[in-house]
Amino acid sequence: MLQFVLRRLALMVPVLIGLSLLLFAWVRALPGDPARALLGQRATARSVENVTRLYGFDRPLHEQYFSYVGALLRGDFGSSTQTGQPVVDLFQNGFPATAELAVCALAFAVALGIPLGYFAARRHGTALDNLTVGASLLGVVVPVFFLAYLLKLVFAIGVGPLDFLGVFPTSGRQNPRIDATHITDFYLLDGILTQEWDAAWDALLHLVLPAVALGTIPLAIIVRITRAAVLDVTGEDYVRTAEAKGLLRSTISRRHVLRNALLPVVTTVGLQAGLLLSGAVLTETVFAINGLGATLFDAITLLDYPVLQGFILAIALMYALINLTVDVLYGVIDPRVRVS
DSSP states (O other), X not given: OHHHHHHHHHHHHHHHHHHHHHXXXXXXXXXXXXXXXXXXXXXXXXXXXXXXXXHTTTSOHHHHHHHHHHHHHTTOOOBOTTTOOBHHHHHHHHHHHHHHHHHHHHHHHHHHHHHHHHHHHHTTTSXXXXXXXXXXXXXXXXXXXXXXXXXXXXXXXOOGGGGGGOOSOSSSSSOTTSOOOOSSSOHHHHHHHTTOHHHHHHHHHHHHHHHHHHHHHXXXXXXXXXXXXXXXXXXXXXXXXXXXXXXXXXXXXXXXXXXXHHHHHHHHHHHHHHHHHHHHHHHHHHTTOOSHHHHHHHHHHHXXXXXXXXXXXXXXXXXXXXXXXXXXXHHHHOGGGGGO
């Protein structure tokens, strides 16, 4: 198993090298002078000269690239052209909020998606199956921002006859009037670790609506993939053989059907986990959550290229680590994968 993990880690190296080349080329391909593109059209000649010297834009391209990679290896992702803050600090400030939201959204999608997809497949052609398929189609086509506003309007603000449903917070991560101790900046986890249950409960209430809005599309996709995988596995010879031997239905479902059907589901969950980071931009904007999404939105609006470049690289690294986790889970579920 260790050799399998090491092989997968080795495959990440060319991916990250290729990504660093793309990001390096992207900044240099910006219209006009790269330094002026980083600073904006209103930059002064002196500031352009300073940035050109700082980033080494006046040196040969190969020297610039190796200098850029060397800075990345030292953990230097540059500084924001708008605030002057290091990109690493901006990422660290926003990461806990986004990660907490993404984990809750993924937990919501997986906890509901796999059971719904499984039971829909086992009752193929029934009303439950048709209802599940229809709901999953609706979940895919509804935009995240629209669902976020709808959930906020009904369950946070409360309108008309639904006024009694306005029980959830409208924005933020936690009520500022709560005197909470923040150890990790993951507010829900901090409340549990410090046993400040009022703070943990309040953080959970703030997460419910954003997590549901962000997790609905992954939920719909996981339901459909699980349903299709279970239907495919149910028709396999080894399942019919197990049924002919008179094995318990629960044993067949657990050992033969669900275990083999989980392979494509695990892949889907891994891909959705990476996509949640991009979907968080809209959700965090609607619910005023100060995470990576809000910082990325500001960076795109203000053309803060060092922040965009650093965040893209960091998110790509997380995506690669998620894919590594998926590969390891593949090896755990199906040992035959380890020899490939």
